[in-house]
Amino acid sequence: MWFERDTIVTKPKPDIVILPSLLAADFGHLEDAARKAEAAGADGLHLDIMDGHFVPNLSMGPDVVKMARRCVRIPLSVHLMMSRPDRFNFIERFIDAGADPLLIHIEAECDIPDALRRIRTAGVKPGLTLNPDTPVESIAQYVDSVDEVLCMSVHPGYGGQKFMPSVLNKIHRLALAAHRREKPQSLSVDGGIDLNTAVQVCRQGATVLIAGTALFGAPDMALAIREMRDAARAAYSQFTQEAQTSV
Numbered sequence: 365m366w367f368e369r370d371t372i373v374t375k376p377k378p379d380i381v382i383l384p385s386l387l388a389a390d391f392g393h394l395e396d397a398a399r400k401a402e403a404a405g406a407d408g409l410h411l412d413i414m415d416g417h418f419v420p421n422l423s424m425g426p427d428v429v430k431m432a433r434r435c436v437r438i439p440l441s442v443h444l445m446m447s448r449p450d451r452f453n454f455i456e457r458f459i460d461a462g463a464d465p466l467l468i469h470i471e472a473e474c475d476i477p478d479a480l481r482r483i484r485t486a487g488v489k490p491g492l493t494l495n496p497d498t499p500v501e502s503i504a505q506y507v508d509s510v511d512e513v514l515c516m517s518v519h520p521g522y523g524g525q526k527f528m529p530s531v532l533n534k535i536h537r538l539a540l541a542a543h544r545r546e547k548p549q550s551l552s553v554d555g556g557i558d559l560n561t562a563v564q565v566c567r568q569g570a571t572v573l574i575a576g577t578a579l580f581g582a583p584d585m586a587l588a589i590r591e592m593r594d595a596a597r598a599a600y601s602q603f604t605q606e607a608q609t610s611v
Contacts, residue, residue: 380596381572382589383410383441385554386432387423387523388576397580398432404585408439410554410574412520413458418447418469419521426461433462441574443467443493443554445520450474450482459486467491467514470502480509495520496528496555500537511549512572513538517565518555523576527556532568539569543607562592566599569607 384406389397401409409432414423423445432440442463449455449468458466466483470476470492483490491512492503496519503513515535518525535553542548552572553565562573573596582588 379571380566380593380600381407381550381552382579382593383408383552383572383574384579384585384589385410385412385523385574385576386428387412388580390580394428395431395435398436400585401579402436402438404579405589406438406579408441409436410441410443411463413442413444413446414521415446415448418472419445421521426457429458429461429463439464441465441467441552443514444472445469445493447473450479455479455482456486459483459488463488465489465491465512467493467512469493469495470506471495471498476506477509480506484509491550491552494534496531500534500541507541507549508545512552513542513549514552514554514572514574515570516555517553517557517561520555525556527558527561527564529564532564535565535570536568539603540607543569543604559588559592559595562596563599566596567602569600569603571600 384401386409398409411429412423414421416422429440429442440462442458449472466488468479480490489511491514492506492510493514495516515531515538517527517531539551542551550572551570552574553570554574557573557575558578579585579588
């Protein structure tokens, strides 16, 4: 591996994690955008990898992850929107580039247990992603093998889409299940996240917010992150109070 993973600075995990999505940045200045997110107080950086088959778009490859790893010290959450993340050593290539965690889709056309095992064996946290129309039950047999579940709140492929309120019930069910486990997973949401929708999803139990346009398009990203975190934290506290009484 070309870098020493213990050089990454991981802050004590806050109750709400904010990850700016690099997909919403100016692709002519990605290094500047990554540094800007770190300086603004982001807990990590989110990178969407699109293969042009699983989703109708192409985005970035391992070299962009490697660039981000070189220029920032916050964690890099890498989301493989790929039909076959198991082919051509993509898992290992993105891990070598600096991904941690590494998320694949439950809808991918691959051996899910083997892919998750390869990620874990490499010393990286594995995660599973569900598209908006995919039922919660689809990940039931794998949930103990992952550290994170990502619930898409738009159909993946393009940034700037509007949040789909229909996913709120799914987020709530996933959050309650995670809350009751001995080793709860992080529950992240990606798609149309702004100050308003951040409150909605954290009220349902989400803990990780992936936001693109709302952060990279903000006049002051640091202020936008602080405001989103404060509002989301208050909303999440309501979820935890209700979850405690429902146990």
